[in-house]
Amino acid sequence: MATREDKEGSQCWPNFETVSQDLSLTMNTALDTRNQAFFEVPVPHEHFGQDGGKFYHYYDALADEIDDNMVTGLKEQLDGLLIFAGLFAGVNTAFLALTLPLMSPDPADDTNAILRDTNAILLNLARGRNGTPSNTNTLPSETFSPTGKVLTINVLFSISLTLALISSFLAVMGRQWLVYYRKRSGGGPERQRWEQLRRFLGAERWQLELVLDDFLPSLLQIGLVIFCISLVIYLNTLHPTLSKVVGAFMYAGLAILIMTAILASWDNFCPFQSPLSKAVSSFISLVSLAGRIAWSSVIYPYLLILYAPKLVDCIRQPSDEAVRSDFIFRWQRAERWMYERYLELISPLVGYFKRRNEEDGTLQLAAIRRTICTSDDARAQMHAASNLLSITDTDLLNRLATDYEFVFRILELSRSSYQRTLQLCGRDRADLATAACWLYRAA
Numbered sequence: 044m045a046t047r048e049d050k051e052g053s054q055c056w057p058n059f060e061t062v063s064q065d066l067s068l069t070m071n072t073a074l075d076t077r078n079q080a081f082f083e084v085p086v087p088h089e090h091f092g093q094d095g096g097k098f099y100h101y102y103d104a105l106a107d108e109i110d111d112n113m114v115t116g117l118k119e120q121l122d123g124l125l126i127f128a129g130l131f132a133g134v135n136t137a138f139l140a141l142t143l144p145l146m147s148p149d150p151a152d153d154t155n156a157i158l159r160d161t162n163a164i165l166l167n168l169a170r171g172r173n174g175t176p177s178n179t180n181t182l183p184s185e186t187f188s189p190t191g192k193v194l195t196i197n198v199l200f201s202i203s204l205t206l207a208l209i210s211s212f213l214a215v216m217g218r219q220w221l222v223y224y225r226k227r228s229g230g231g232p233e234r235q236r237w238e239q240l241r242r243f244l245g246a247e248r249w250q251l252e253l254v255l256d257d258f259l260p261s262l263l264q265i266g267l268v269i270f271c272i273s274l275v276i277y278l279n280t281l282h283p284t285l286s287k288v289v290g291a292f293m294y295a296g297l298a299i300l301i302m303t304a305i306l307a308s309w310d311n312f313c314p315f316q317s318p319l320s321k322a323v324s325s326f327i328s329l330v331s332l333a334g335r336i337a338w339s340s341v342i343y344p345y346l347l348i349l350y351a352p353k354l355v356d357c358i359r360q361p362s363d364e365a366v367r368s369d370f371i372f373r374w375q376r377a378e379r380w381m382y383e384r385y386l387e388l389i390s391p392l393v394g395y396f397k398r399r400n401e402e403d404g405t406l407q408l409a410a411i412r413r414t415i416c417t418s419d420d421a422r423a424q425m426h427a428a429s430n431l432l433s434i435t436d437t438d439l440l441n442r443l444a445t446d447y448e449f450v451f452r453i454l455e456l457s458r459s460s461y462q463r464t465l466q467l468c469g470r471d472r473a474d475l476a477t478a479a480c481w482l483y484r485a486a
Contacts (some may be wrong), residue, residue, distance in 0.1 A: 103236060110243065114221050117255050121214045121221075128211040128263055135204040135270055142200060142277060145193045192280055199273030206266030210259050217255045224251075261318035268297065310398040327397075408439045416452050424456060 189197075224242055227235060246252070271293045279286035300319065307313040307320030308327060401409075407430070414427040434440060443449055 099232075099236065103232075106236075106239065106243070110225065110239070113252060114225055117221055117252065118218065120256060120260070121217050124214050124259055124263060125211060128207050128214065131263070131267065131270070132204060132207045132211070135200060135207060138270075138274065138277070139197070139200050139204065142193070142197050146189050146197055192276060196273050196277045196280070199269050199276070203266040203270040203273065206262050206269070210262040210266070213259050213262075214255075217259065220251065220255075257318045257321060264300075264318065271297070311400065404434070404436055404439050407434065408443065412443065412446065412449050415456070416448055428453070428456075 224246060228238055230238075275286050275290040275293060278289055300317075303315035304317055304319040304323050307315045307317065308323035313320075411427045411431050411434075414423055418424055418427075431443075
């Protein structure tokens with residue numbers, strides 16, 4: 044038996060496009076009139092900035108947003124780095140307090156040696172011997188030298204602590220740099236605008252974000268790795284089994300760090316980005332550049348040998364345009380053919396080192412699914428459903444059809460859209476509710 048919505052939908056289906064436009068107009072009546080100025084086309088002026096300050100208004104808003112985002116992100120990064128560096132330096136110092144005394148002789152050894160020699164002298168006197176014992180040893184402190192393991196442990200612990208202190212010091216300086224970057228100077232708005240722009244260009248020129256966001260964390264991470272290595276060596280001096288057990292967990296953590304760096308370098312949009320992943324990406328780029336240089340060093344001598352006669356003709360007859368054009372054409376064609384062979388050779392390898400980014404259709408599909416499944420805004424859901432009807436790729440649509448969460452959500456919206464639209468637009472707008480219902484059913 045047909046429901047009320049089906050009957051009304053069948054009556055309004057021929058005018059679906061008109062009703063949809065009416066729905067869009069009704070739901071956008073609350074739009075602020077100030078946004079209408081956004082669609083005005085400005086008239087070009089003879090001199091810069093003669094548009095009544097409109098460009099400066101939008102530029103100042105954009106510049107403040109960019110600067111605030113950068114400064115806020117870097118401050119959060121530096122705050123976390125300072126907290127971790129302080130804790131790390133405290134732990135490192137505690138271990139140095141245990142290992143540094145091993146670098147100097149123990150006074151108890153000298154005391155024991157003196158007591159041993161005194162006992163030998165007293166024993167000789169008790170036996171009636173007045174001579175000094177010939178086997179009197181020198182003090183241990185005179186011949187003391189730390190072992191290689193002890194020296195290595197203290198050097199590594201000291202380097203780790205130094206890196207933590209340096210990163211903390213630079214983080215404090217970074218906070219000062221950011222304060223200077225956002226510090227307002229005197230003068231009018233125009234002077235402040237251009238001065239802030241000069242600071243922004245200076246920050247880009249001197250790689251402020253790279254130093255604070257990549258270099259400082261990498262210093263602390265290197266110090267942490269060195270500390271782990273020295274801790275394993277120190278535990279080995281206490282007991283080999285203890286060193287192996289703790290070292291297994293540390294090696295697992297190091298393997299996770301390396302694996303995340305490899306994944307982040309393989310996928311440009313992987314969330315596991317770190318200074319190490321950027322270093323791996325730079326290394327892959329250098330390898331690719333070296334491959335191109337090596338390929339060129341092989342190909343161009345071959346082309347010179349192959350087209351040597353044509354080149355000689357060009358040199359002998361510099362005024363002959365036909366000979367020169369023929370040589371240039373043949374050279375460029377051979378060069379292009381060689382480059383295509385190089386791409387055929389290198390393309391399979393690029394797939395292993397770099398993941399291909401999603402295509403536009405896949406991104407559009409993901410945006411529609413994300414809106415339908417997570418949004419509670421009726422207008423956003425209807426716009427997503429209307430854009431879904433514009434997708435004609437069967438592979439993409441099959442992906443959505445096999446997504447049970449999306450299918451369940453779109454069916455739920457289809458069943459409830461009629462009543463929801465009536466609640467939003469009023470009970471007298473049954474035509475809009477019917478159009479919304481048909482929109483979801485078509486999707």
